[in-house]
Amino acid sequence: MLKNKKMKKGSLFTVTIIVIFVFLGSDCKPKPPPPPPLKPIPTSVTDIDGNKYSVKRFRNTLWMMENLRVTRYDTASARSGIIIPESKINYTVNRNEPYFVNPANFVESPYTDNFTNEIRNALGFLYNWSAAAGAANNSAMFQDSIQGICPNGWRLPRANDLTHLFEYLGGQEVAGLKLKSVYGWYPNSGCGNNESGMNCYPAGLAITDTLVSIPFISMVGTQTMYWCARSIGATITTHSGVLRLSSDQDAAESANVFKYQANSVRCVLDIDDSFEQ
Numbered sequence: 001m002l003k004n005k006k007m008k009k010g011s012l013f014t015v016t017i018i019v020i021f022v023f024l025g026s027d028c029k030p031k032p033p034p035p036p037p038l039k040p041i042p043t044s045v046t047d048i049d050g051n052k053y054s055v056k057r058f059r060n061t062l063w064m065m066e067n068l069r070v071t072r073y074d075t076a077s078a079r080s081g082i083i084i085p086e087s088k089i090n091y092t093v094n095r096n097e098p099y100f101v102n103p104a105n106f107v108e109s110p111y112t113d114n115f116t117n118e119i120r121n122a123l124g125f126l127y128n129w130s131a132a133a134g135a136a137n138n139s140a141m142f143q144d145s146i147q148g149i150c151p152n153g154w155r156l157p158r159a160n161d162l163t164h165l166f167e168y169l170g171g172q173e174v175a176g177l178k179l180k181s182v183y184g185w186y187p188n189s190g191c192g193n194n195e196s197g198m199n200c201y202p203a204g205l206a207i208t209d210t211l212v213s214i215p216f217i218s219m220v221g222t223q224t225m226y227w228c229a230r231s232i233g234a235t236i237t238t239h240s241g242v243l244r245l246s247s248d249q250d251a252a253e254s255a256n257v258f259k260y261q262a263n264s265v266r267c268v269l270d271i272d273d274s275f276e277q
Helices: 002-027 117-122 129-133 159-168 172-179
Strands: 044-046 052-058 061-064 126-128 205-207 216-218 223-227 239-246 253-258 268-270
Touching (some): 061 159, 126 205, 159 172, 159 239, 205 223
Antiparallel strands (some): 052 061, 205 216, 239 253
């Protein structure tokens, strides 16, 4: 009888110890880590060359307020470390390989008097699509999210980014007026009101007429185009989309141009749930 009592006491003690360990063990389970803190929405972005650009939010997208003027790819780019060659006067290029042009070096009459040093510096660089997208030989890229020449975390605009921008500005038919700078366009009647803050100057375009040639600059003072990530309803192997602004109209255009053409670049950043709202 005494032995049974001892056994019961021992069993009870064992059960008590197990219960205590189970209870303590439940309290000692590792707690999940707290979610990462939300990131503040940037007010500027700096490229790998140290150029700083102001930015502005349009709904859930940040846009650069200045034309890109970087000469190499950022660290997260697939072409990190590669320097893009510049084409200058009398420099030949392969139009399908990456290159950029500084349009300020090609401003000629009758636009010269319209272009102050401030405007010349604001023109940024013109990149062929191969340089802008970071794609050798202007190869087709079917993804919509392309960092290319943009700073880390940023990308080339998509066609729907243009649509949303136009809607935000009150429609495509008036978006050009609100995107264009208040001076610098030729003639002066072709200037905008810059209601958007984008301050788009007429940087023109560069194009070559043969595979290996000297790119010639055209329409500086009267037109500007900004690359998109892919074509807008055209052959993706030869064309890509652009946002086009002209001095002779208040509308903004979504268009397609040959990839060997060199145009301006404005990068965008998506504002998702990882950012403070």
